[in-house]
Amino acid sequence: MSEGYLAATVGKPGLNIAIFLVFVLITLVIVFWVGRSNRTAADYYAAGRAFTGTQNGVAISGDYLSAASFLGIAGAIATVGYDGFLYSIGFLVAWLVALLLVAELLRNTGKFTMGDVLSFRMRQRPVRAAAAVSTLVVSFFYLLAQMAGAGGLISLLLGVEDNKSTFFDGQSLVIAVVGVLMVIYVLVGGMKGTTWVQIIKATLLLVGAAVMTAWVLGKYGFNLSYLLGDAVKHSPSGEKILGPGLQYGKTAISKIDFVSLGLALVLGTAGLPHILMRFYTVPSAKEARRSVVWAIWLIGIFYLFTLVLGYGAAALVGPETITKAPGGANSAAPLLAYQLGGEILLGLVSAIAFATILAVVAGLTITASASFAHDVYASMLKKGNTAPDSEVRVARRTALVIGLVAIVGGILANGQNVAFLVALAFAVAASANLPTLLYSLFWKRFNTTGALYSIYGGLGVSVILIIFSPAVSGSATSMIKSANFHWFPLSNPGLVSIPLSFLLGVVGTLVGGRERGAEAGYAEMEVRSLTGLGAERADAVAAHH
Amino acid sequence: MSTTGEPLPGEGNAFERIQASPEFVELRRKLRRFIFPMSAVFLIWYLLYVLLAAYEPAFMSIKLAGNLTVGLLIGVLQFVSTFVITTVYVRYANKNLDPAAEEIRERIERSQA
Numbered sequence: 001m002s003e004g005y006l007a008a009t010v011g012k013p014g015l016n017i018a019i020f021l022v023f024v025l026i027t028l029v030i031v032f033w034v035g036r037s038n039r040t041a042a043d044y045y046a047a048g049r050a051f052t053g054t055q056n057g058v059a060i061s062g063d064y065l066s067a068a069s070f071l072g073i074a075g076a077i078a079t080v081g082y083d084g085f086l087y088s089i090g091f092l093v094a095w096l097v098a099l100l101l102v103a104e105l106l107r108n109t110g111k112f113t114m115g116d117v118l119s120f121r122m123r124q125r126p127v128r129a130a131a132a133v134s135t136l137v138v139s140f141f142y143l144l145a146q147m148a149g150a151g152g153l154i155s156l157l158l159g160v161e162d163n164k165s166t167f168f169d170g171q172s173l174v175i176a177v178v179g180v181l182m183v184i185y186v187l188v189g190g191m192k193g194t195t196w197v198q199i200i201k202a203t204l205l206l207v208g209a210a211v212m213t214a215w216v217l218g219k220y221g222f223n224l225s226y227l228l229g230d231a232v233k234h235s236p237s238g239e240k241i242l243g244p245g246l247q248y249g250k251t252a253i254s255k256i257d258f259v260s261l262g263l264a265l266v267l268g269t270a271g272l273p274h275i276l277m278r279f280y281t282v283p284s285a286k287e288a289r290r291s292v293v294w295a296i297w298l299i300g301i302f303y304l305f306t307l308v309l310g311y312g313a314a315a316l317v318g319p320e321t322i323t324k325a326p327g328g329a330n331s332a333a334p335l336l337a338y339q340l341g342g343e344i345l346l347g348l349v350s351a352i353a354f355a356t357i358l359a360v361v362a363g364l365t366i367t368a369s370a371s372f373a374h375d376v377y378a379s380m381l382k383k384g385n386t387a388p389d390s391e392v393r394v395a396r397r398t399a400l401v402i403g404l405v406a407i408v409g410g411i412l413a414n415g416q417n418v419a420f421l422v423a424l425a426f427a428v429a430a431s432a433n434l435p436t437l438l439y440s441l442f443w444k445r446f447n448t449t450g451a452l453y454s455i456y457g458g459l460g461v462s463v464i465l466i467i468f469s470p471a472v473s474g475s476a477t478s479m480i481k482s483a484n485f486h487w488f489p490l491s492n493p494g495l496v497s498i499p500l501s502f503l504l505g506v507v508g509t510l511v512g513g514r515e516r517g518a519e520a521g522y523a524e525m526e527v528r529s530l531t532g533l534g535a536e537r538a539d540a541v542a543a544h545h
Numbered sequence: 546m547s548t549t550g551e552p553l554p555g556e557g558n559a560f561e562r563i564q565a566s567p568e569f570v571e572l573r574r575k576l577r578r579f580i581f582p583m584s585a586v587f588l589i590w591y592l593l594y595v596l597l598a599a600y601e602p603a604f605m606s607i608k609l610a611g612n613l614t615v616g617l618l619i620g621v622l623q624f625v626s627t628f629v630i631t632t633v634y635v636r637y638a639n640k641n642l643d644p645a646a647e648e649i650r651e652r653i654e655r656s657q658a
Contacts, residue, residue, distance in 0.1 A: 082605075082616055086598060089623045093591045096630055100580040225611025232612065236548040242614045243606025244598035255599045262595035266588070290636065296631050300624050442577075503588060530572055531650040 057294020075312020081241025147410020
């Protein structure tokens, strides 16, 4: 290790690794323990539907408060001030869409995946294929973001720098380790194991953030105004960090980009497949509602913490130090921890951040693999004639493939701001999934053609616009800096792709015309969704205990 | 995975009869009467906030007390409104939706048993 490496490292790498290993060990033991009772498909995908609303609510916040929330938002607030706050507001308000319009009805009508709900009154094979494709794409974007966060974090903690000249360097090794661990969690623990990892992680994250928040506020006599004043003093942008515009206020285009981001954030959550799938782990719609209520409170409180942590990092560490640190803005929260509590707190906070990444990638992997096995393999390829264990076997193999893809993709995306990458996943989810879900739950005439138009249309448009956006090429912060093939001016496609997808759903429905049996199918879905008639309860697990 | 006591798949008519029953129509009305307007309210309030942040940064940067700005206040109010809407909805659902849904479900399950 050269001098440069050591200078860029904070804390003791050995201690950081040790604390992290303890977490991994504890969670692995739990995953092995609960994984023993996984037998049926309902066990593997939906944890036997035996979690309570409260447990699931904590697990949802564990799933949702990803590295983007902890590292990305705190980092964004620390460096660009108020504009970072928008992320947390969008991420939180979005839960009202899930609470009011989606969670309970979805719980009552589906079994494991989004495809279940859509295929109720439509032609099974095409809509399941579409739902699976969009689930895989959204989960892939989300995975990229988490893996990129892992790389940045490691560079800070272990002094492993991002070596641009080789594809596989020290950070890549860390990303690979994260990928392997996530696959183990999923294969061994199934949804039950994954859920427990998320519950543990959410608890650690909330407690950790609460302690740091109190600590920061304590330094300023619990006066937020003093804290903000000190942040202003240490920021090169001065007073500007207290109002919006630092990141997005420069040009007319960047202002529109900000609105586009805001729209994607608020409409994305209820279309995220790994969040939707969590509603199937509880026994009833009422418990699904309770889960969302818990999630909203926990997530809301956490985001209020990040406001203090972000400005706290600006005040106590300084935006310039943060930007120069390995990992860039993503390192604001760990650096703040080091400033407050030295090596030990840094080690703890980093372990929590790792746990966060691990838990979220595990949740994404199980969702994507479930969608492939349940919608593509069992329903389409085998037309429903599969033994449940062969379906689960396919899901496990898919998890392996997803692990590999995530590792390679994560190495490529290394170094990007994770909150920004997650926002792209939200844009794709809001475009491809939300319009289709809402139409199929509430619109009587909606049909197969409409669903295909809105899923493939929303998915295609949002992904194409991202590829040709300044986020991918042609600017200093692009993924590919050396090339410029962008023609779409906005970094976030939401403003165009979301309304377009809603429109395509209507157009497709009109083009498709009436389908035989569609009205009866809608009647059945509506009765089931509102009353919970015939919804699967927690019986699968009760039989095992 | 017993889902006994429900109309068999393909028996669309049974579901259509339930769907047309006054109790069910009333349940749907109660649900939609709450969730649609409430969704409109929070989405408009949120979009107003986003537009203010994008196009009125000067207004959002006005200091109210110490270093606390209008933008921070409105931002925190978004949190407050989210918590309030959540609480109001849960009360509404417990009082107006759950009992009606349960009654319809039990009635069907009884008639099929």
